[in-house]
Amino acid sequence: MAKLFDCITEELQGFIAAQHIFFVGSAPLSSTGHINLSPKGLDCFRILSPNRVGYIDLTGSSNETSAHLEENGRITFMFCAFEEPACILRLYGQGNTILPNSPDWNSLYYLFPEIPGTRQIIVADIQEVQTSCGFGVPLYEYRGQRQTLVNWASKKGEQGVREYQQQKNLVSLDGLSTPLSKLF
Numbered sequence: 001m002a003k004l005f006d007c008i009t010e011e012l013q014g015f016i017a018a019q020h021i022f023f024v025g026s027a028p029l030s031s032t033g034h035i036n037l038s039p040k041g042l043d044c045f046r047i048l049s050p051n052r053v054g055y056i057d058l059t060g061s062s063n064e065t066s067a068h069l070e071e072n073g074r075i076t077f078m079f080c081a082f083e084e085p086a087c088i089l090r091l092y093g094q095g096n097t098i099l100p101n102s103p104d105w106n107s108l109y110y111l112f113p114e115i116p117g118t119r120q121i122i123v124a125d126i127q128e129v130q131t132s133c134g135f136g137v138p139l140y141e142y143r144g145q146r147q148t149l150v151n152w153a154s155k156k157g158e159q160g161v162r163e164y165q166q167q168k169n170l171v172s173l174d175g176l177s178t179p180l181s182k183l184f
Contacts, residue, residue: 005129007050008091012129015089016047016079020142024055024122025076026068026095033174036064041145045077046111053077053091054098054123056112058149059161059169063180065122066097067172070179075124082142086134095124097179117153117161119169120180 005012016022022045027035044056057065069075075095081087098104098121108121153161170181 002130002132005131006127008047008053008126008129009050012089012131013047013050015081015087016045019079019081020145021080021082022055023078023080024065025078026065026074028068028172028174028176029072030174034064034172036068038065042115042150043113043145044115048108048111048123051126052123053093053126054108054111054121056109056115056118057097057120057122058115059117059119059153059165060149061168062173063119063169063178064172065095066120066178066180067174067176069095069097069122071176075122077124080137081134082137082140084139086137088132088134088137090130090132091124091126092128092130093124093126095122097121098123099179099183101183115153116150117156119165 021039021041024038024040027033040055046054048054073094073096075093077091079089098108156164165180166184170178170184172178
């Protein structure tokens with residue numbers, strides 16, 4: 001039932017655009033390290049080309065994906081249809097973190113909505129695309145995006161978010177440095 005593609009086709013781009021949530025997976029090289037899987041929403045994902053994607057990464061309680069990308073670059077994105085027709089789409093690639101002080105920041109940031117608490121942009125070159133049936137994924141009705149994280153960042157303000165990043169986002173659970181540590 002699975003199909004492999006060497007790029008994100010127009011049909012698959014349409015599928016991605018219709019999803020309200022996606023998941024990002026990454027892992028350190030250490031076999032004892034934490035495998036990270038993060039759900040993302042808030043219209044923060046963009047297809048930059050048939051083999052390149054990116055998303056705005058918001059300040060959160062950790063910064064695992066960025067640390068893993070700094071160490072080994074491996075990243076997987078997964079999209080699931082929670083409505084009919086059933087489908088699961090995975091994008092396998094090599095990623096990197098674009099920080100606000102990077103020369104690439106301005107050429108990418110304008111593609112995304114302005115969201116308080118934006119920490120970095122994650123960009124990935126996609127080497128393989130896979131679809132599978134998704135018949136085991138339950139049906140859910142979409143009710144809207146949560147605004148809790150946006151409201152939290154707005155209330156903290158830019159300086160408060162930076163202080164939080166310094167406290168919580170410079171080192172992964174496994175002790176790996178994140179690219180964000182270079183800003184502080």
